[in-house]
Amino acid sequence: MSNLQNLGNMLNYDNEIGTPQKPPKLLNVNDYSNWKARFEHYISYTDSSLWIPILEGYKHPTHIYLDEEVPKPISNLDEEQKKAYDREKKALGSITMSLTRELFHSFRGYDTSKDLWKALQKRFEGNSDIKKSKRDLLRKQYECFNFMENELLDDLISRFYHLQT
Incomplete structure (x- = not known):
């Protein structure tokens, strides 16, 4: 086997199982249950606190401005709120990065990691x-x-x- 073939096999393997720097890809919708297990391990390995927004949800803090409730600017969040915001963005990013271009197109409208995770489960688990x-x-x-x-x-x-x- 040539070095180029070995490299191709390694890249396919890295896409399937992920690496410490990138989540596993959902390459085949028929393999959703295996991908889900690998993704759960990936999140637990990289930062288990990312499960908080995925499972419990995230609501961006708000404040009243001109008699209307609006999202607080990120610069006005306190340290704990910034950590929660960062966890949500990392969780959402991890899930979206593990979707192929074709799948991402179908799930583009989801703004939170919890909503996206539930949509994937609903679509592929039923x-x-x-x-x-x-x-x-x-x-x-x-x-x-x-x-x-x-x-x-x-x-x-x-x-x-x-x-x-």
Whole structure:
């Protein structure tokens, strides 16, 4: 294998699993559950406090200006509010950087990490009926699982592990 091919394989691998400097990419929507697990590990590894805005949400502080409630300028936030703002921006950035160009286009309108995370879950995991259908289909595939003619043992094992994920 040439050095160029090795480099290409390494880049694909880095995109799939991420690196300490960049989150894993959601390259295939059919692989959402694996990506989600890798992304959760990435966030836990890089800065676990990023889960706060993703799971609990973020609301930018406001103040009253000319009898109207408006967002506080970033320069007027206190230290704790600035930390919360930074966590939200890092969380939102991490999620959006892990989407391909095509997927990002579909999820562009989400302004908070929590909203974007929930939208991804809704789209790729579905509601409770869809989840039940997926479980039923997986159960049927598992029950019908058997060795295929001319299949290598490694391929059989790979198919079996794919069913488990």
